[in-house]
Amino acid sequence: MLRTHTCGELRLADASKQVTLCGWVQKTRDKGGMVWIDLRDRYGVTQLIFEEGSTAAEVLEIAKGTGREFVLKASGEVVERYAKNDKIPTGEIEIKVSELEILNEAKTPPFTIENETDGGEELRMKYRYLDLRREEVREKLMLRHKMLQETRSYLSGQSFMEVETPVLIKSTPEGARDFIVPSRVNKGEFYALPQSPQTFKQLLMVSGFDRYFQIVKCFRDEDLRADRQPEFTQIDCEMSFVTREDILEIFEGLTRHLFKAVIDTEVGEFVHMQYDDAIKYYGSDKPDVRFDMKFVELNDLAQNKGFNVFDQAELVVGICAKGCADWTRKQVDALTDFVKRPQIGAKGLVYVKCNADGTFKSSVDKFYSQEDLKAWADKMGAEAGDLILVLSGEADKTRKQLCELRLHMGDLLNLKDPKDFKPLWVLDFPLLEWDEESERYHAMHHPFTSPKLDEIPMLDTEPGKVKANAYDLVINGVEIGGGSIRIHDKETQALMFKHLGFSDEEAREQFGFLMDAFEYGAPPHGGIAFGFDRLCSLFGGSDSIRDFIAFPKNTSARDVMIESPSQIASEQLVELGIDLRVD
RNA sequence: GGAGUGGUAGUUCAGCUGGUUAGAAUGUCUGCCUGUCACGCAGAAGGUCGCGGGUUCGAAUCCCGUCCAUUCCGCCA
Numbered sequence: 183m184l185r186t187h188t189c190g191e192l193r194l195a196d197a198s199k200q201v202t203l204c205g206w207v208q209k210t211r212d213k214g215g216m217v218w219i220d221l222r223d224r225y226g227v228t229q230l231i232f233e234e235g236s237t238a239a240e241v242l243e244i245a246k247g248t249g250r251e252f253v254l255k256a257s258g259e260v261v262e263r264y265a266k267n268d269k270i271p272t273g274e275i276e277i278k279v280s281e282l283e284i285l286n287e288a289k290t291p292p293f294t295i296e297n298e299t300d301g302g303e304e305l306r307m308k309y310r311y312l313d314l315r316r317e318e319v320r321e322k323l324m325l326r327h328k329m330l331q332e333t334r335s336y337l338s339g340q341s342f343m344e345v346e347t348p349v350l351i352k353s354t355p356e357g358a359r360d361f362i363v364p365s366r367v368n369k370g371e372f373y374a375l376p377q378s379p380q381t382f383k384q385l386l387m388v389s390g391f392d393r394y395f396q397i398v399k400c401f402r403d404e405d406l407r408a409d410r411q412p413e414f415t416q417i418d419c420e421m422s423f424v425t426r427e428d429i430l431e432i433f434e435g436l437t438r439h440l441f442k443a444v445i446d447t448e449v450g451e452f453v454h455m456q457y458d459d460a461i462k463y464y465g466s467d468k469p470d471v472r473f474d475m476k477f478v479e480l481n482d483l484a485q486n487k488g489f490n491v492f493d494q495a496e497l498v499v500g501i502c503a504k505g506c507a508d509w510t511r512k513q514v515d516a517l518t519d520f521v522k523r524p525q526i527g528a529k530g531l532v533y534v535k536c537n538a539d540g541t542f543k544s545s546v547d548k549f550y551s552q553e554d555l556k557a558w559a560d561k562m563g564a565e566a567g568d569l570i571l572v573l574s575g576e577a578d579k580t581r582k583q584l585c586e587l588r589l590h591m592g593d594l595l596n597l598k599d600p601k602d603f604k605p606l607w608v609l610d611f612p613l614l615e616w617d618e619e620s621e622r623y624h625a626m627h628h629p630f631t632s633p634k635l636d637e638i639p640m641l642d643t644e645p646g647k648v649k650a651n652a653y654d655l656v657i658n659g660v661e662i663g664g665g666s667i668r669i670h671d672k673e674t675q676a677l678m679f680k681h682l683g684f685s686d687e688e689a690r691e692q693f694g695f696l697m698d699a700f701e702y703g704a705p706p707h708g709g710i711a712f713g714f715d716r717l718c719s720l721f722g723g724s725d726s727i728r729d730f731i732a733f734p735k736n737t738s739a740r741d742v743m744i745e746s747p748s749q750i751a752s753e754q755l756v757e758l759g760i761d762l763r764v765d
Numbered sequence: 766g767g768a769g770u771g772g773u774a775g776u777u778c779a780g781c782u783g784g785u786u787a788g789a790a791u792g793u794c795u796g797c798c799u800g801u802c803a804c805g806c807a808g809a810a811g812g813u814c815g816c817g818g819g820u821u822c823g824a825a826u827c828c829c830g831u832c833c834a835u836u837c838c839g840c841c842a
Contacts (some may be wrong), residue, residue, distance in 0.1 A: 209802080212801095216799045234799070265802080266802070267801090270802085303835075305776075326801075406841055523768090525769085525836095525837050527838090629842075738834085
């Protein structure tokens with residue numbers, strides 16, 4: 183080793199030791215007769231000192247010539263400081279340097295390597311290797327490292343076995359768009375990168391590995407978001423001979439363990455909620471239950487009183503904002519503008535102020551008496567001082583709009599404490615989802631999800647109402663993971679494919695291997711997958727997963743550092759038998 | 766695919782209802798400074814105002830197009 187210690191470990195107790203440190207120059211403070219250098223590595227910062235008279239002239243000269251991010255090797259004695267710095271752990275000591283070597287010079291970096299960097303997102307991504315020198319980013323990757331270690335240790339301790347599955351697999355029509363990889367050996371044919379190891383983990387169950395897990399990269403060629411990358415990491419799990427309750431229990435256990443071990447947090451009850459209730463009371467399949475403000479439907483009270491907008495609406499529904507009756511006209515107008523933004527798309531917003539004196543003031547006073555409004559308030563549990571906000575229209579859209587408004591109110595009223603974690607299991611998702619574009623049903627989760635067994639007969643009569651034995655883990659409005667009990671027999675699987683509009687031939691071509699496997703003694707099984715990047719960002723208190731990935735891609739799915747994707751040589755195209763079409 | 770916001774010094778931004786030589790902070794460089802740690806003081810260098818076109822006597826500023834970044838909608842079993 184070139185060094186005897188790291189830059190983060192020396193303390194007053196080490197005084198008078200001879201040490202050698204290596205690291206990067208964080209800052210040089212040249213005060214003429216004295217020079218200080220803050221030397222930084224992964225572990226911390228230690229101050230080096232050079233003093234005219236007691237430091238050799240040539241050493242002082244080298245010290246004065248160092249720029250930001252030079253790589254140094256410094257040897258000397260640990261001494262107690264005259265002027266201590268209580269802001270850093272090594273602030274009581276400094277190194278009186280007797281030998282100094284420049285291991286490498288550095289160009290001046292394009293942004294400052296500090297927690298409060300002056301660099302913008304774009305620049306930091308281009309020089310990501312410099313960005314990663316910043317403590318703030320390094321800490322996030324350290325959090326991820328701990329999460330990885332704790333996940334492996336917990337699941338391994340529960341007899342889960344980590345098995346790797348292939349990355350070059352087969353393209354399937356269901357779900358997200360695949361990333362495609364051409365095969366040179368099999369010209370004209372293509373692999374796909376896995377959207378998840380779904381079918382492989384089911385095959386592992388057939389093989390008898392009754393508890394499997396893998397921390398695995400998955401790939402989806404869809405548009406990006408702050409919490410979505412084209413390649414992302416899942417904690418992927420599958421178990422045999424289990425019920426839904428077994429799975430919920432074990433992964434509640436994993437989640438609790440991670441909270442405890444990584445950020446020393448005890449989380450409360452994992453509430454169970456029906457999907458239908460999540461939609462009805464929160465307008466979302468991933469409700470944020472850190473705050474209440476549940477939806478209350480007002481059709482029976484608000485309709486047939488002459489207000490045309492409500493009378494013609496499929497749904498009239500509102501929320502009650504506690505203590506907001508004194509909001510100004512301007513504030514309420516801002517809410518109206520919020521819901522009328524094209525992304526939300528509401529036509530308008532009705533409010534009712536529950537005044538302190540027991541009267542009501544609403545934007546629809548023309549149509550509703552004080553008694554009418556009192557009835558609304560009673561149904562909504564609104565008291566004097568509260569503000570009722572009501573939207574109306576087509577049911578699905580209105581619920582979605584009110585969901586956005588509810589979350590917005592949560593922000594405005596500071597009800598979303600990032601240190602407060604409220605886990606929630608959302609249960610019994612619909613099995614199928616009508617797709618307007620292709621005019622057929624799609625599997626809401628995936629085609630291997632088991633329907634609720636007693637509802638299988640409804641597949642023929644009301645397919646849209648059949649529930650799946652599927653579940654999502656939601657924490658603070660973030661979908662952390664999801665899974666299901668799977669189909670494990672050939673007949674049910676064939677029935678599912680039929681309802682998804684697959685012909686027998688298509689089903690056999692795409693998933694014949696799985697249907698074959700189901701004929702050789704497939705155990706009942708089910709599983710779950712956690713979005714690992716999102717879990718990390720949730721633990722780290724961030725909305726973006728990018729900083730928890732060492733080398734992320736930007737919103738155009740590009741890596742601006744290595745400049746990918748990129749064109750390839752025409753020889754490569756020829757070898758692969760690919761002609762590019764120029765549109 | 767659609768909508769919003771942004772692109773000006775190495776960097777972060779101001780300037781934008783058109784008008785002399787485009788500013789500030791920070792970083793960089795030079796000099797001074799023996800207890801700094803956001804060191805201080807004095808000075809200097811540093812600009813294709815994203816790119817292309819248009820309007821105008823005159824464009825960083827107005828208009829059109831385009832590229833890039835970012836947020837959201839669609840999409841994401």
